[in-house]
Amino acid sequence: MKSLVRQLSSSLKELKDQVCGRDALLRCLEESVTSTAEDLTAVNVGLGGAAFLSQPTTDPARARQECVDAMMRKTRIVYGSGVDYMHRLYERLYDEDEITACIIKYLCGNDRVKVMVDFESQNIGRMKEKVVCLDGTQWTGSRWYSFFDFESETVYLGAKDCPGDSENVVSARLAVALSQLSLKLAFDNEGRPYSRGDVEQEREWVRALEEVEGRRKRGGEFRWSIHHALDLRTQSARVNYFAAAVPWIITNHGSTDGRANLLQEASILLHLYSNNVMGTLLSKAKR
Template structure:
């Protein structure tokens, strides 16, 4: 390792200058500039390490071990909380997840650790956000690459089948021409086989076109879903986030997106709302750790340890407790869907959470009719289906309207699209029809 001569400052400077001059000619200008900028934190860097370091040009750039901690330049930048260095190294292609230091941390997990150690320092939080964004982009690129490779494989298979059929037809025609003695015997084949071959080729061409169309549709849908889920993840803060917690929250959004158009439309609407946000605690059965006190839509004040979900209309934010060992996934999904729906409807109509505009008398009449049906049928609905009874038990008219408007998404999120819709058609058909005809089109 290059050592400092503590007794002679000029010798120290000569050693530092020699360290960077030794590699200056073999590196891009921007990379050498970054090394010079970071030199105050790389006292133990060896000239041999930099000589072996390749110029950043691939996904592995900036990933060789260059310090006594066994980390990379990106580890050094993360540990110092220097966002400018982190952005430069990520721009050069450094990976947030590929290499580990001597303690076993990747740059991403090291950033999570630094946030835990410095919870009040926003610089470390900004560094973590930059690394997560690149990690998500890399994951999306890999998934897209695998999907395209599968598409190309299907297309190649169809092409090979077409070539085989064409070769078989050509071989038969060549045999008929070359064997005059068999011409009469095979006359019938001569007239019928090419027609069959042409029909077969036409059929394969049609199948190929349909396959390509289906692949294109699937590609567009998958891209739209991935883009929506990634945007929702960027709006979500996870308490004491780990890779496992991040994966679980992403799974939660994916299940909501794929459940039904009633739930996917909520994500599509909220992803473009810049002020909207979500805070999730995956280790608790209540929101006391992320929302100690709140006032519900009826104006009642509660402490966070009394509930697992809250839709804050003033902050435009959802607070969710999602401890899987305490709640079933279906319960977490239905509560989350309800809170998302209540905020989306509040922001859509600007009418204190009611599912209609002040001047829209037609929607008001239709919703009042649906409410009257729900109130009349609430005692006939089995007790195991409590969403309607919970809604009509709210203490104020505003609370009842806002809570009842979210019942359709609770049904599909808990029981699935098919069963949830069948139950609503049996329990509250007018409420389902109101949501589909009045709320859903506006969300789109």
């Protein structure tokens, strides 16, 4: 009997030691997790973030929804009503192609983005009476369906439905203006699609312009947006609109046909945009 009691007492003590050990381990783990969370929060706040732990979204559908919702919060409908239509335009740009998606992914996390929309007019004249293009030329707003104002960093869009204009046409008008905005914000070089002091990239874009312009002089046919870029007066304006022609063509003609048109008419332009602009926009997009 005494032997049995000793065995039971020993087993009970061992069991208590194990329980205490697990409790101690749990307390250590809890303290470690709490400490790590506090450190991460401090880093996040120090970098200008909100005072909470932000978890990256891994669900593609949720990421798409959050991005479109963020763009809607940056959008002001000045005349008329068209919340659902505007929401659909952003979804279209997100879904159309990787090139248009990266523009939306970058802009949705930038606090400087402003979009003004008139759903009662095809042009922007009521929102902006006069516009000044990047090459210094001045126009009345009624001549423009969409416009990016470099000084105020504001995108303007006339989104009224009109005969013959499908939704992809309106999307393309929005895409070109948003593209110009993304170029200015991402590269901080007056709208050029490369950073200040990047001599190699500057040469590449100038060479692409000259190559396409040479083909035009020899009778080559191009989309309107490329013609428009080549006709501008200053180099900075020409290279900005030249780059913005890529999302315009892809959105207007659809991803498959748009890319085919670009490969046929200006493959060097598609190559430069895909290899340089897209990577920069995605790398600077806030998750």
